Amino acid sequence: MEEDIKTQLKKAKAIYQKKKHDEAEKIYKAAYDEDPEAFTIWDRRFYAWALYHLHIKNPSSEEELVKSCELISELLIQEDTNKVKVCAYTTSMLKIINYFKDNAYECLKWLDMLNPKLLNSNPKSMNRNGRISKFYSDKEKWYSLKTKHLLDMGEYEETIKFADEALNELDEFVNNSDIWFKWRIAIANKELDNYDVALKYLEDIINSKNDWFIFKELAEIYSLTEDYDSALKYAMDAALAKGDIKYKINLYRLLDEIFIAKDMDEDSDKIVKLIEAIEDDENFVEIEKELKERWVEIKFNNQQRSYGTISNILGHGKAGFIKADDGESYYFSIYEIQGDKSKVKEGDYVSFFLEESFDKKKNKKTLNAVNINIVDF
Incomplete structure (x- = not known):
């Protein structure tokens, strides 16, 4: 009987390699129901990939997706995708996590099926008309969803634990996502009445956002x-x-x-x-x-308005510099223009207040021009 199953598994593999996933799945299912112990690791992998292509990649129903992922969790264990190119287990779990991303309870349940330290930590990228766009790595996405849902469910200690782990585990953050991990630590600490800790994180965040x-x-x-x-x-x-x-x-x-x-x-x-x-x-x-x-x-x-001339508007049109009457130059955002922002131009004489900000490029505190009014003569 075992020899017959081995023959069937060999046949299923050959059919799978011809991309006849439905036929391969039928053979694998019959063999697995009869004798799961006869499956080698490679038989399990091919069976899992057949399930993925048929029921997980584009599922026709939630039930189909859940049952197939549950079966894959029996067939395989997670591999380190920093060391192997693909893993049917990891790919399937990430798919169902994305499906439930807006359902905190279900998403957390499936997130727990993965060890984040075995997830690929390289950000994904896409070339869009010559412009490279970066997206979360699998590891960063795992931590992002985990901490978001834990915070939403009021699991504040766990939120802090995993957000802090993310800040230490991730070498690169896409779109300054480290700010959001700090934000969740701050809010969780606020809810736990740890106000000093919450303030420390929030005051750090406003240097960047x-x-x-x-x-x-x-x-x-x-x-x-x-x-x-x-x-x-x-x-x-x-x-x-x-x-x-x-x-x-x-x-x-x-x-x-x-x-x-x-x-x-x-x-x-x-x-x-x-x-x-x-x-x-x-x-x-x-x-x-x-x-x-x-x-x-x-x-x-307690502040007097300053005066100066708009000396430069940057190419993107969203910001620029004011040369103050005292000779200093101050950065400003177009948003700070009071009135019709579309009519602002270089050479306009303006009044403004000064507000402390943080220059991320120079990594130091600075003064920006805010609440800017164009002066009519």
């Missing part, structure tokens, strides 16, 4: 520790940074709490009107415009 929601988290932590001056500073940064106003409603609620704590009752009353307008889907443009003028006043309370 200054999205409004990062400033909002800083403001919230300082508010929780009753440092309302620092909370107000970062809340102002968040409120004035670009971003859809409708997504900022929780920021405005936080800002209201900070205003109340600092006895800024008039400012509190005004932001409540903005919150109500957003909630009632009313026109809030004029309210926001008035409030932004007030927020600029709060943010730059």
Whole structure:
């Protein structure tokens, strides 16, 4: 009987190599049901690849995908894809992980079927019209999904563990993804009331990324520790940074709490009107415009406006430099132009405030021009 199975396995391999995956699978299945111990490692690999091509690469149903991946997990173990070109086990698990990427519970279950240290750590690349685009390596994607879903499910200790492991294990991060691992460590620590640790990571992040929601988290932590001056500073940064106003409603609620704590009752009353307008889907443009003028006043309370001339607008049109009247040159983002940004040109005389920033190329703190107004003569 064993000799007959060996013959069948040899036949299945020959058929598989002719890319007749469905015929090969039928023979492998019958043989495996009868005597799985007769399968060599190569028989198992060919059977697994047949399953992959028929049921995993382009599955017709979720059930088909799950059952096939479960069978492959019986047939094979994970190999180190830094040392071998392909592994049917790894390829199949990555496929089902991607299928469940938006389902935290299922995705985490299948992520646990892989050892991240055996995943390929080289970023993937693609040539698009002569331009090379880089994408996550398998290892980086594993850590990214793992930490995202752990954080979403409130597994904060585990989030910190795996995000920290990612920062140590990965030699290269695509699109500055290390920032997101630090972000998850910060948020997890905030939820665990480890405010000092959370602040350390967030303040490191803003040296590379200054999205409004990062400033909002800083403001919230300082508010929780009753440092309302620092909370107000970062809340102002968040409120004035670009971003859809409708997504900022929780920021405005936080800002209201900070205003109340600092006895800024008039400012509190005004932001409540903005919150109500957003909630009632009313026109809030004029309210926001008035409030932004007030927020600029709060943010730059002790600073005089500087003056200078736009000396250079960079080729991509998104930033440039201002030559100040005092002879210093300051970088600016077009976003900081108040009014019609499309009409900005070199030679325009402007007024502006100065704000501390971080020059990643020079790895040092610097001053940028912000809240820029074109001066009409």
